[in-house]
Each structure stands twice: as C-alpha cells, then as structure tokens.
Amino acid sequence: MPRKPPPSLKTQRSQGGRRFGNVSLPELPASALYSHPSLGRLWKKVHLAHSPFLKRSSIRNLYTHPAKTLRHLLRNQPYHWIALGCADGMKEALLLKKLHPPDCLLAADTNLNLARQAALRLPARKKICRKIDLTHELPASFSTALQRVPSNPNSKTRYLPLLITLFGVLPNLSPLPLLQRISRFLRPRDFLLFSANLAPGSRGRAGTLRILPQYDNLPTRRWLAGALSRLRPKWKDGSIAFGVFPDPLQPSLSRIEARWMVNKKPTHILFSSRRPTARQVEAWLKASGLSRVERWMDPRGEEAVWLVTRKA
Numbered sequence: 001m002p003r004k005p006p007p008s009l010k011t012q013r014s015q016g017g018r019r020f021g022n023v024s025l026p027e028l029p030a031s032a033l034y035s036h037p038s039l040g041r042l043w044k045k046v047h048l049a050h051s052p053f054l055k056r057s058s059i060r061n062l063y064t065h066p067a068k069t070l071r072h073l074l075r076n077q078p079y080h081w082i083a084l085g086c087a088d089g090m091k092e093a094l095l096l097k098k099l100h101p102p103d104c105l106l107a108a109d110t111n112l113n114l115a116r117q118a119a120l121r122l123p124a125r126k127k128i129c130r131k132i133d134l135t136h137e138l139p140a141s142f143s144t145a146l147q148r149v150p151s152n153p154n155s156k157t158r159y160l161p162l163l164i165t166l167f168g169v170l171p172n173l174s175p176l177p178l179l180q181r182i183s184r185f186l187r188p189r190d191f192l193l194f195s196a197n198l199a200p201g202s203r204g205r206a207g208t209l210r211i212l213p214q215y216d217n218l219p220t221r222r223w224l225a226g227a228l229s230r231l232r233p234k235w236k237d238g239s240i241a242f243g244v245f246p247d248p249l250q251p252s253l254s255r256i257e258a259r260w261m262v263n264k265k266p267t268h269i270l271f272s273s274r275r276p277t278a279r280q281v282e283a284w285l286k287a288s289g290l291s292r293v294e295r296w297m298d299p300r301g302e303e304a305v306w307l308v309t310r311k312a
C-alpha cells in the first residue's frame with residue numbers, strides 16, 4: 001500500500017492551481033518547503049548564500065529604521081510581540097536591538113525548530129513558541145496566551161498593545177488574503193510591521209526578470225530537491241525550470257515560479273515568490289482595511305517595510 005502523504009505535503013489545486021494551456025497545474029503549499037527541520041536547514045543555506053538582507057546594508061537598515069517610529073508610538077510602555085513566519089528571527093533581532101523588549105514574545109512559524117531558535121535569539125520577559133499555518137485564520141488562542149502572561153508591574157492595563165511582524169512571508173503565500181486575515185486579528189491600537197520583496201520599478205514583469213538569479217541557483221535547487229525527496233507518492237522523474245509568470249489570483253502581479261517539468265512539460269508548481277510593485281502593496285492595504293503609518297524602501301526598490309494599523 002502506498003503511504004498517504006502528510007497533509008502539509010499534499011499538493012493543492014484550488015488556490016494555487018494554474019492553467020497551462022488546458023491543464024491546471026497543482027501547486028505545492030509553501031509550508032511543504034519549510035516545515036521539516038531538514039528543509040529549514042536547506043532554506044537557511046539559500047538565505048546565507050543569496051539573501052539581499054545579508055549582502056546589502058541598505059536592506060538590513062529597513063529592519064532598524066522602524067524602531068524610531070515604534071518607540072514614539074509605544075511610548076516606552078509594555079507591549080506584546082507576535083513574530084509570524086519568523087524563521088530564526090534574524091530580522092526581528094535587528095529591530096529589537098533598538099526597542100525595549102516586549103512583555104511577551106510569541107514566535108510562530110510552520111517550522112517549530114526555527115521558531116524556537118528565534119525565541120532563543122530575541123529578548124523578552126516571557127516567550128512562547130507555536131507552530132502555525134498562515135493559510136488559516138490566526139488562532140484566537142494566541143490572544144488568550146498573551147493575556148494569560150502575568151502583567152508587568154509597570155503596565156496600567158491588561159490589554160497591552162500588540163506588535164505583529166511578518167518579514168519575508170508575503171512572497172510565499174497569497175498576499176491579499178493573508179493581510180486580510182491579519183487585519184481581522186488586529187485591534188485598533190495594534191501594529192503590523194511587514195516586509196515585501198518588490199519588483200523594482202513600475203513594470204512588474206521586467207523588474208522581476210532582473211532579480212530571477214536570486215532564485216535560479218544551486219542552493220535553491222538543492223532546497224527544492226530536498227522538499228521533493230519527501231513527497232509521497234513520488235512525482236515522475238523530471239527537472240526544475242524557473243521563470244516569471246502572472247499570479248493566478250491577480251494576473252497583473254508577477255510571480256517567480258519553479259516548475260516541475262516532465263518531458264519538457266510542466267506538471268506542478270514547486271515554489272513561487274510574488275513580486276508586487278509598491279502600488280500593488282498599497283492597494284492590498286486598502287482592500288484589507290489597513291492604513292499606512294510609515295513606509296521604508298531600499299534605494300534600489302527591491303524591498304520595503306510597511307508599518308500599518310487597522311482602520312478604526
């Protein structure tokens with residue numbers, strides 16, 4: 001009897017399924033590329049070799065600049081922090097060097113090993129780690145867990161302001177539904193700080209083609225091959241081909257895709273990374289009921305960080 005694949009490794013046809021001629025291409029959920037500890041380690045190698053965050057100081061600065069505004073908004077008062085899709089928390093650590101530590105940090109990722117590393121790295125009075133699937137609503141148990149933390153003697157209220165961070169995740173999941181889910185979770189005095197990897201310039205496809213080499217490289221192919229080797233039932237023998245295609249839910253949005261090719265024909269989408277323009281991100285905010293407090297963009301226009309709140 002063939003072994004049934006674990007749910008996280010099943011391919012999905014509904015949201016991610018793409019049309020290729022008359023054929024719908026099933027898409028592997030992003031969590032299947034990260035959730036196993038060995039895949040977390042392979043992804044980390046990709047990050048160390050190719051991430052612009054590690055190569056360019058102007059990108060790293062994007063994660064320290066918001067501290068000034070946040071210090072002003074939080075007024076040195078206690079707050080809680082939920083770090084979504086935090087991996088091992090490198091970006092959050094840069095920000096936190098310039099902020100007072102939160103009362104409670106909740107590190108949440110599909111890869112619990114990585115979330116634990118983030119919790120070790122980041123200072124906080126109390127720390128919680130959770131496995132999460134960001135393709136679903138944010139669990140109400142997160143709010144309960146934070147409220148259960150015994151109050152800091154300095155805090156005047158039980159309901160502390162919440163800072164949610166979401167760094168590097170937007171490219172991997174359908175961005176508008178994700179922002180809408182987070183918006184529903186936020187209360188009016190809470191903040192969301194998120195990053196988006198952008199298509200430089202105003203023409204999405206041309207900008208995305210320029211950054212394709214950040215993806216089509218050996219460490220990324222090894223990482224994707226690692227995810228493939230865990231799939232049951234196994235896919236037919238084939239090879240990986242990278243390209244730029246329109247997003248199935250928003251055709252004006254460019255996506256880098258790694259497709260699984262069998263006999264020169266694509267059978268699956270193995271990986272995708274969306275590259276919006278800044279204007280497209282602003283339109284998602286509007287459609288999610290979020291309003292911009294501030295935005296920081298790197299000089300080449302390849303990455304930006306937004307600080308937003310829920311509209312009252």
Ligand SMILES: C[S@@+](CC[C@H](N)C(=O)[O-])C[C@H]1O[C@@H](n2cnc3c(N)ncnc32)[C@H](O)[C@@H]1O
Pocket residue numbers: 030031034035085086087088091108109110111114132133134135166167168169172173
């Ligand atoms: C590109 S990495 C970014 C990691 C880190 N925040 C950074 O910016 O370097 C995407 C992160 O999202 C997590 N992730 C992917 N799909 C997820 C899902 N469905 N639910 C929760 N986390 C997910 C991965 O485990 C990984 O840590």
